[in-house]
Amino acid sequence: MLQYIFYILSGLTIISAIMMISARNPVHSVLYLIVTFILISGQYLLMNAQFLFIVNLIVYAGAIMVLFLFVLMLLNLNKETEPQKSLKTKLAGVISAGLLFITILGALMKTQAGTNENLPITDIGLVKNLGLVLFTDFVVPFEISSILFLAAIVGAVLVGKRHIEEKEAVDE
C-alpha cells in the first residue's frame, strides 16, 4: 500500500519538477516548485518523519517560496517575454544533465547501496524524539546556526539596501 503511494508521489514529483524547469513564465516555475516541495513533504510523511514533514511544508513551501514570489512580483518579472537560451544551448544542457544522471546511475549500480529489503517503519522522526537529539547531541550546531542566521540577515540588508550616493541621486 505504502509502496504504491511512494510510486505515485515519485511520478508526480518528477513531472512537476520537469514542468518547473520548462515553464516559460517564472511565476509558473515558482508554483510548480511549490507543488514539488509539497510532494517531497509527502515522501517525508510516508517515512514517518513528521518533524521534517511539517518543517519542509512551513519553511520551504511556505516561507522560502513566498520570498521567491515576492521578489518576482517586486521586480515585475511575471511576463512571458523573459530571455531564453537558444535551442542548441538548451539541448546541450539537457544532454549534459542526462550524462550526469547516467554517471550517477552507473556508480549506483556498482555500489552496495543497501540490501534489497524494504525500509523499516520507525518513530525516530517524531518531534519528541528528534527534539531530544537536537537539544542534547546537536545543541552546539543548533546555537551556531542562530549566528549564521544573524549573519544572513545583516548580509541581506547590507547587500539589498541602496547606497547613500545612489539614494541622493534618486531623490534629486
Added chain:
Amino acid sequence: MNSYLPPIEHYLWLSAILFCIGVAGVLIRRNGIVLLMCVELMLNAVNLLFTAYSTYFQDSAGQVFVFFIMVVAAAEVAVGLAILVMIYRNTKSVDISLLDKLKN
C-alpha cells in the same frame, strides 16, 4: 494489506533523477531567480536521500542534518535574493548571461 515502504534503491533513483533535473534547470535557464530555485530543488533531492537513509539505518542524525541543511538553505536564499535584487537594480534585468564582465 501489506503496508511497507519501498527499498532504499528506489529512493536513490528518485533523488538522482530530481538532482539531475535541477542540474538541467541550472544549465538551460537564464533567469537568475529560476536558477536559485533549481539549486533549491537539488538541495531537496539530497534532503530526501538523507531522510531515507536515516530511516533505513534507524539513526536520527540524518534527519537532524536535514534540518541544518534547511537552515543553511534559508540563509542562502535570503542573501542570494538580495544579490539578485541588487543585480536587477544595476542592469535592469536578472538575465545572468549579462554578467560577463570578467570575460575580457
